[in-house]
Amino acid sequence: MKRLFDFFLSLLLLLFFALPLLVIALLVKFTSSGPVLYWSDRVGKDNLLFRMPKFRTMHVNTPEVATHLLTDSHQYLTPVGAFLRRYSFDELPQLWSVINGDMSMIGPRPALFNQDDLIALRTEKGVHRLIPGITGWAQINGRDDLPIPVKVEFDVYYLEHCSLIFDIKILFLTLFKVLRREGVMH
Numbered sequence: 001m002k003r004l005f006d007f008f009l010s011l012l013l014l015l016f017f018a019l020p021l022l023v024i025a026l027l028v029k030f031t032s033s034g035p036v037l038y039w040s041d042r043v044g045k046d047n048l049l050f051r052m053p054k055f056r057t058m059h060v061n062t063p064e065v066a067t068h069l070l071t072d073s074h075q076y077l078t079p080v081g082a083f084l085r086r087y088s089f090d091e092l093p094q095l096w097s098v099i100n101g102d103m104s105m106i107g108p109r110p111a112l113f114n115q116d117d118l119i120a121l122r123t124e125k126g127v128h129r130l131i132p133g134i135t136g137w138a139q140i141n142g143r144d145d146l147p148i149p150v151k152v153e154f155d156v157y158y159l160e161h162c163s164l165i166f167d168i169k170i171l172f173l174t175l176f177k178v179l180r181r182e183g184v185m186h
Helices: 001-018 019-029 079-084 094-100 118-127 146-161 165-181
Strands: 039-044 048-055 104-106 133-135
Touching: 001 104, 001 165, 019 048, 048 094, 048 146, 094 133, 104 165, 118 133, 118 146, 133 165
Parallel strands: 104 133
Antiparallel strands: 039 048
């Protein structure tokens, strides 16, 4: 049921956002050099790597680490990068990963391939069995402001309580957080 929900919701959202996706792609292309999409190696279900697309918000030679670990991350932003991140528009290409089955709408955010501490703790707690999501319980409860052990505890809570109703609740809370710009890089 979850896969069917994910597939049709992401397809509907891709159709709904078709024009904004095109506009964003053009903005990224004409305001900085490099590709429109940034493909990031991420850890998926059962710790298998997959390539996750995002609209590129950073300059091409930015180090491949979590943004909050960069010293003065604003220096790496493209001219439209801050705007795209503020409203989470950079995440929209991940709808393709949902259609493809690498991601779900709701689940723990996929770790970067080099976030060994997060990967190890999620594996220890069994969270690695979940398909990663565009948003999740940890995302709406602090996002990158959470220390890794706390983030994983939110992921464990989701693992133990996941249901269609809980997913719908997380979707609405995510929309609320995005509209209020809570927990996003400015």
